[in-house]
């Protein structure tokens with residue numbers, strides 16, 4: 001029987017529909033479903049998407065902001081395009097070209113703009129900013145519950161102010177002996193290795209510093225014969241998440257839920273990397289929970305960055321962190337401190353080996369405060385060495401911290417950027433990479449040239465230098481990072497003659513802008529003790 005819709009009277013439409021369905025065969029129903037589905041897809045392709053595109057280009061509140069039109073077709077289309085093998089990890093570099101073509105403000109998605117203008121950067125990334133972190137990026141399940149993912153200002157301020165005292169310059173100075181001990185261990189290890197994957201070595205060093213510093217429990221990554229503990233390789237594998245996770249981000253919570261609820265041996269069979277990361281998370285949870293138990297039992301005299309988070313702060317109205325939040329922050333401090341510091345030291349070493357004249361000048365300066373190659377030195381002394389500081393700044397400029405784009409939301413009430421009104425909810429983005437490579441500020445930006453930091457007036461360079469980001473969400477570990485960077489680089493260069501290993505190629509240092517920059521391959525070196 002043909003399904004007739006003609007006789008329906010609105011009042012008893014449900015009954016009529018039921019009767020009609022009863023007398024319809026399954027085959028006919030399927031035919032209708034296919035026809036309906038097909039019609040929907042066709043009207044979506046030929047009506048909905050074009051109409052929406054025309055609206056976005058000509059009538060949307062951001063229509064006046066120039067930018068590539070193909071970015072306005074569909075978010076899914078863009079995600080598929082930018083995760084395709086040819087274009088994956090190239091978005092950041094394409095931004096450069098767009099800014100050249102369209103000017104300092106570019107519309108990069110229907111509801112998103114990117115700006116390349118230092119005054120606007122300082123407007124958005126300042127202390128007391130009204131632009132919160134955007135949930136469009138800070139929802140990564142691996143950092144769920146941690147400080148990094150908090151978008152609410154008040155909540156972030158409470159969490160930061162509980163952690164910050166442990167990362168003040170004074171606190172870091174007190175634990176300088178700890179950093180020095182780990183640096184000595186790292187340097188001694190290099191002596192008995194042939195070809196050294198120093199990219200991993202630096203990360204293991206940073207891991208051992210931050211875990212000892214955070215909760216007394218050193219993870220002993222430097223003990224691994226190849227500087228490659230299992231969990232560490234797993235992190236490397238996971239950083240390169242499959243494109244499908246980027247195209248359909250809403251599947252991520254489902255995967256996370258699945259992995260949280262399957263038993264570990266099953267997960268190991270499905271994905272050894274995920275299983276190793278979960279083991280590592282358990283290790284972090286175990287370390288921080290052991291401390292919490294001791295704290296709750298009244299044993300408050302211990303090294304921990306979590307002391308304040310273990311308890312309520314009634315005065316400020318902050319509740320003690322949950323076990324999940326403590327675990328997430330433990331994981332965050334390790335991953336945030338390990339990769340960024342490791343990457344910067346890798347680039348510093350690469351450029352110093354590549355430029356023997358620069359290395360020679362640095363060595364000369366180091367000899368003025370370290371008479372013998374194996375001498376220890378304090379950070380305070382190193383702070384007075386202008387060329388070392390210049391080399392570190394140049395390495396940080398090349399490493400970018402988090403290259404971008406970093407998204408922030410326009411607050412209620414809207415905002416004006418570069419003369420353009422942006423309605424509330426617009427996502428504004430900025431990329432540290434573009435400031436660090438601005439040729440008007442850093443002539444020959446891709447040349448490693450520490451001398452630029454020794455000019456008489458470097459105020460303009462400093463204005464464009466933000467490897468630790470700026471403002472309300474500036475890196476919490478920057479004092480610790482400076483301590484690690486200066487002590488490690490100074491003692492490494494003073495103690496060893498370093499050469500590239502035969503297996504090393506310069507292309508290894510090309511990098512992909514994931515959330516942090518990841519080089520194409522490792523820095524492989526050989527070392528020889530300086531005999532003096």
Ligand code: HEM
Nearest residue numbers: 147148333336337340341401402468469473475476477481
């Ligand atoms: C060379 C070393 C480092 C660089 C270049 C660096 C860079 C950065 C940058 C650019 C951000 C802002 C990210 C964003 O807005 O999404 C950040 C955040 C953060 N960094 Fe670092 N970092 C370094 C070392 C460290 C260390 C050693 C720690 C140790 C605890 C650390 C802990 C953090 C934390 C917890 C945050 C999140 C802050 C928040 O969301 O409020 N970082 N870092």
